[in-house]
Amino acid sequence: MEFILSRIMSSLTRISLIAFLSLFFFSTIYSQESQVDKEIDEAYRNAFTGNYEQAIPVLKKYSEQKGFDDSQHLSINIVLNWSYLATKKDSVDVDKVNSLSDAYFAKYGISKNDTVKSKGEIFLLIMLGSINDKVCNYEKMVSYYSLAKKHYEEYQLTYNVPYSALLQLLAQGYINLNDYELAFDTGEKAWEVNSKLFGEINEASLKILDILYTCSIKNNIVEKSIEYVLKYAEISKELYGEKNTKYISSLVSLYQLYSKLGETQKALEINLSVVELEKEVLGEKHPDYLTSLSYLGLIYNNLGDFHKALVIFQKVVELAEELLGEKHPDYLTSLDNLSSGYLRLGEYQKALEINMKVVELRKEILGEKHPDYLTSLSNQALIYSGLGDYQKALEINLHVVELGKDVLGEKHPYYITSLGNLANDYLYLGSLHEALEIQLKVVEIGKDVLGEKHPDYLKYLNNLAQVYSDLGDYQKALEIDLKVVELYKEVLSEKHPYYLTSLGNLAKEYLNLGSLNKALEIQLKVVEIGKEVLGEKHPDYLSSLNNLAQVYSDLGEYQKALEIDLKVVELYKEVLSEKHPYYLTSLGNLAKEYLNLGSLNKALEIQLKVVEIGKEVLDEKHPDYLRSINNLAQVYSHLGNYQKALEIDLQVVELYKEVLGEKHPDYLMILNNLANDYLYLGNYPKALEISLNVIKLRKEVLGEKHTDYFMSLNNLAQVYSYLGDYKKSLITILESVEICKTSLGEKHPDYLTSLKNLALAYSALGDFSTAMEIDLKVVELFKEVLDERHPKYLSSLSCLASDYSDIGDYPKALEIYLKVEEISKEVLGEKHPDYLECLSNLAYGYSDIGNNNEALEKYKTVAELRKEVLGEKHQDYLTSLNNLALTEFELSLFDSALYHKIYVTREFQTRMIEYFSILTENQREFFLNEYSYLFRFSTLFVEKASLLNPESGCFVYDFSLFSKGLLLNTNIDFEKLIAEKGTSEAKAKFDEMKLRKLEIQRISEKPISERFLNLDSLINIVQQKETELIKLSKEYGDYTRNLKITWKDVQENLNDNDVAIEFVEYPTLSDTIKYAALVLRKGWQYPKMISLFRKDQIDEYLSQNENEIYSNGFVGKQVKKLIWEPLEEVISLGERIYFSPAGIIHQLALENLSVDDSTTLGDQYQMYRLSSTKELVFDNPVSPIRSSVLFGGLEYAMEDADMKKESKKYEFEKNRSYLAFRGNNNDTTKRSGWEYLKGTKPEVEQISQLMREKQYKVKEFTGISGNEESFKSLSGEPHGIIHLATHGFFLPIEESLENPFIMQRMGDLQQDKPFIDPMLRAGLIMSGGNRAWLGEKIPENVEDGVLTAKEISHMDLRGTDMVVLSACETGLGVVSSEGVFGLQRSFKQAGVNTLVMSLWEVNDDATKFMMTEFYSNLAAGDDKRTAFLVAKQKCREKFKEPSYWAGFIMLN
DSSP, X not given: OHHHHHHHHHTSOHHHHHHHHHHHHOOGGGTTOHHHHHHHHHXXXXXXXXXXXXXHHHHHHHHSOSSOOHHHHHHHHHHHHHHHHHHOGGGOOHHHHHHHHHHHHHHHOSOSSOHHHHHHHHHHHHHHHHHHHHTTOHHHHHHHHHHHHHHHHHTTOOSSHHHHHHHHHHHHHHHHTTOHHHHXXXXXXXXXXXXXXXXXXXXXXXXXXXXXXXXXXXXXXXXXXXXXXXHHHHHHHHHHOTTSHHHHHHHHHHHHHHHXXXXXXXXXXXXXXXHHHHHHHTOTTSHHHHHHHHHHHHHHHHTTOHHHHHHHHHHHHHHHHHHHOTTOHHHHHHHHHHHHHHHHTTOHHHHHHHHHHHHHHHHHHTOTTSHHHHHHHHHHHHHHHHTTOHHHHHHHHHHHHHHHHHHHOTTSHHHHHHHHHHHHHHHHTTOHHHHHHHHHHHHHHHHHHHOTTOHHHHHHHHHHHHHHHHTTOHHHHHHHHHHHHHHHHHHSOTTSHHHHHHHHHHHHHHHHTTOHHHHHHHHHHHHHHHHHHHOTTOHHHHHHHHHHHHHHHHTTOHHHHHHHHHXXXXXXXXXXXXXXHHHHHHHHHHHHHHHHTTOHHHHHHHHHHHHHHHHHHSOTTOHHHHHHHHHHHHHHHHTTOHHHHXXXXXXXXXXXXXXXXXXXXXXXXXXXXXXXXXXXXXXXXXXXXXXXXXXXXXXHHTOTTSHHHHHHHHHHHHHHHHTTOHHHHHHHHHHHHHHHHHHHOTTOHHHHHHXXXXXXXXXXXXXXXXXXHHHHHHHHHHHHHSOTTSHHHHHHHHHHHHHHHHTTOHHHHHHHHHHHHHHHHHHHOTTXXXXXXXXXXXXXXXXXXXXXXXXXXXXXXXXXXXXHHTOTTOHHHHHHHHHHHHHHHHTTOHHHHHHHHHHHHHHHHHHHHHHHTTSOHHHHHHHHHHHGGGTTTHHHHHHHOSSOOHHHHHHHHHHHHHHTTHHHHHHHHHHHHHHHHOOHHHHHHHHHHHHHHHHHHHHHTSOGGGOOSXXXXXXXXXXXXXXXXXXXXXXXXXXXXXXXXXXXXXXXXXXXXXXXXXXXXXXOTTSOEEEEEEEEETTOSSOEEEEEEEHHHHHHHHTSOHHHHTSSSHHHHHHHHHHTGGGTTTOOTTOEEEEEOOGGGGGSOGGGOBSSSSOBHHHHSEEEEOSOGGGGTOOOOOOOOOEEEEEEEEOSOOOXXXXXXXXXXXXXXXXXXXXXXXXXXXXXXOOOOOOOOTTHHHHHHHXXXXXXXXXXXXXXXXXXXXXXXXXXXXXXXXXXXXXXOSOXXXXXXXXXXXXXXXXXXXXXXXXXXXXOOTTTSEEEEXXXXXXXXXXXXXXXXXXXXXXXXXXXXXXXXXXXXXXXEOSTTTTOEEEETTEEEEHHHHHHHHTOSEEEEESSOOOHHHHHHHHHHHHHHHHTTOOHHHHXXXXXXXXXXXXXXXXXXXXXXXXX
């Protein structure tokens, strides 16, 4: 500024200046006092020659005197304050001068006709501008300079020295006001005037170029800036020579500009020359030399030569410490650079150590609010991020942001940058929504402060895109990245590193969106330009190669990806070192490629090396180290060593939780991996528990549109599928497909994978046509998007082949299986688990077309390799062994088939016992249904084996003990454990669970439109309660212990004359059903298996009436011959027979079969009907409860008023939850309803009298009082006997389809009519039941009067010793390995010890007689079995025909 102002003054000669002042400053008032003239004239001379001390006293004296006119007064004050600026700045009164000046020029303006005076006024304006400039009053400064410029131009004085200098002053003023456009225009005008007056080679040109350079930099016109600096260098070199500091300074600006443009090589060349010049001209200890040397280190950093940069930084620190001392700001800057050098090399601890020293010293010297202190804090946060301590980094950056806001304000670029760092910390910590909120603010402020084309603003946009990408909003991220790429290209160039980075980000988004070919096209461009601009050894170039390998990997071109990764690993090792984090990352990528190629051992070797080096270089809690261990677990998982993978993941998951927190996406990722470990190990319940937790947290943290969320939905669906819950699997996968389609589009590989899983779900549910339709689409799209050798394409082909097999097109299926196996073998290798799956499918294809020899060889290979690769306990190995056994059996290799079948069955029995201890009731059922195929044909294999070794019988007997009533007995044992040993808390949870189950049953029977509560939410509540109870039960005992009972346990409980018989039903490969008996006696070495009959042999006899079956005629003899005669060789008359029926034998009163016209089997033997002979092992003493509840003489037709009145009696709190959901209407099917049973009321009255006489407590429910509510009120209360003299029913499927009661209770499940729950089709009719049975409307809040077996099963009747079903058909139901699904199962599940029931409809009088006799015997003191047998015998004597008495059975 002084230089420019002196040019204005020197342009006037000393004489003209004084003349100008004399003419302008003095009026005639002092003309007679020449002494005043002389004093003021001398003061002006002193002021303009720098003798301010002489000028100030005189000017000060006259500044306040009166008698001067306005112009004189103004002039004296201006020159006085001008002088003050040079000596006593605190004495300057700018406000006074500005006030006087504004008043003067407002009053007089500029003199129009007096040229000399007008020039003086212009000069005064320039002086005023200079005074305001000195006190940083830039707006006033610019206003005075602008006014001076205006009048220069009015007088056409534009091409002279003062005007040229004035333009420079004005341009600088605009710069001070940050108005760079006006500054640039004014500077260009100054260049034009100066060049015209003096040419380009002069010092004024350098000043103007400096202004133009500043404006172009601020306007981000970097290319223009270079043009000005080059010109500056040319002129300074001409004026002063190469060794002048001005020339050297121009070179400094030049290399800084080239560096900014990304032309780092040019910057390096110039910087090297600067360093040499400064070393020669200034010496090594000059601060400017140190600055240039530091910049040289930064350039080497940008070139990726971190080692060379570090050497330079170390030298600068050494020189700066010697020259400046430890507390000099520039020394601290050099230390900061050294810390950053170590950071780049991955030496985080060294970096942190140095940085902490810098932070401490800057705080001491500069204070906490100095920008340099904040910078060093930001660097410290960056180091902690490198160390993986994201929480510490966050804490520091929060402090930096607060200080930056306080010191610099929200619009300062440094504050914006610190805010961006904060957003990154939240991103690292997985707090994605917080990161998004902050990054949006960064972008908003950045746009306002910097403008849309500033490189830093574009960097903020890039970061915003990254946040959206992490949130799974790839489309939003893509839109931003496209914009950034275009703007970088416009603002910088295609060869700028920033442009390459943005282009790489764009490629990643296309990759995320599944546009793999587009991603490849862009990434190839990034690599090509990067190689040219950065060179092959630059870390950023190597990073772009890494990304290219990832694209090839996603495209399934694993070999190409491997080649690139091998190159990257070698170059990183050469450029950096084996201990650099970048090297470890590239090594991890290499391991992944070997994994993809099926080279599992090679992948393991490399990943172990990554972990080993990572442990040495990083901290054990560093996220990168934890990630490497997680990757190691994945390798073990691919190797089939799921136990090892589980051990590692269990270790890592706790560390992730500690380091990152429970809601970090990386923690959720490892949790998801843990769920997969349990899934692959077959621990489906644990996999389900974790998967549900992952779903919940990912939904909360990431949202429902994130890829991680719908991938976890896919995993959950897979777990449900393994558990056999195909409907839930379908519902889950449908949700995943919909989200995936919306988020990624229809051609994304992840969407296609979801579709493939959807097809599998439909296939599992038997909807083969829908599955095939989907799979055909998936195959075509995978072929289009990927490649015919890609594993995902091959997997989709396998699914399609399976579809063809399902519809019976076996040749087509085989054709596809052959193609898949051939390519998979080449791509994956012979030991890859996926290849073994292909080989297994091929074997299945050969089996389908009847080529069992080829299938056998393939199954053998699969089994051997799976045993080697996966281990003997793996589910896939067991499946392959089972397939091998079935094929061996088809080829009559019975011994080998049996050997393999026994192994598979026993292994899976062990697994089921383990799982049943942690699964809920529904999950146990689904699991059993899913894997029951492993148990099928076990008995058949024993029968057919040529080598009937004794162990075979043991195996079948043990299997029968295990499988009979498996689900029922587990449920009973679980409930018994809670009831007998549970805490009050556990019992309360159990009661609530039972109540909820009953509530679910009531709601599920209604159509959707009438369901007032969400059924799914209630089911989830029950599942949750049951899961909690299962966990609690571990403290009380093992409710699966009875599943471990063997034939030896049964034998130990037999006496000398006892015989245990397990009847078994088993299928043949031709779908024929056969029966056998497993007989066991005390002292036998092994159980004996005795073949009996085929089901078709006995069916024709059992279709006859009861009198034929149970008499000594032809039919009766044939039935006995088939069932009993084969057993007579191993049992003797009078012995005690404990038998457990199976299949059709459940429907026979075996003990009532005739031996001759007057004798039954029950007469010849002491026969005990059991659900399973393992009940002999149990010790279940029952404390006698002398109470009974009797139902009989019920009125089935009731009026509304009576139904409401009777229902209100039971409106107690604990049942309120289900009483609120009753009612039934809308069916018009005409049926006659249930008739009143005349004999039941006298029956109940007689029994009541007998029991009361023996001091029993008796409750009677007759007429309208025996409603459904009255029976349900018995739940949870102890009762010795419950007697039910009413109608019972069991409806076959065909009759159910015509029954209004059943069909209305199907609700929205009518599409599954063939699968109507047998527990809904069996039940008892209570008072008022006709209304619901006929489909008529019943009153609100009243039970319907039809007590189904399902409802009974949810009651708590554990305190009941015996239930007597004095009703017809109460022993019928659907028969399975679980027993009879009907009333007998429901009462057993409810906890009843003994059941008396009938197998067919019995005459009312005979039933009344039988029951009266039975209770007479009980009252006389007989035990219940004796009382029953004696009563039945008397009934035989009174009613000769078997149909009157043979149907009654007692089940213990």
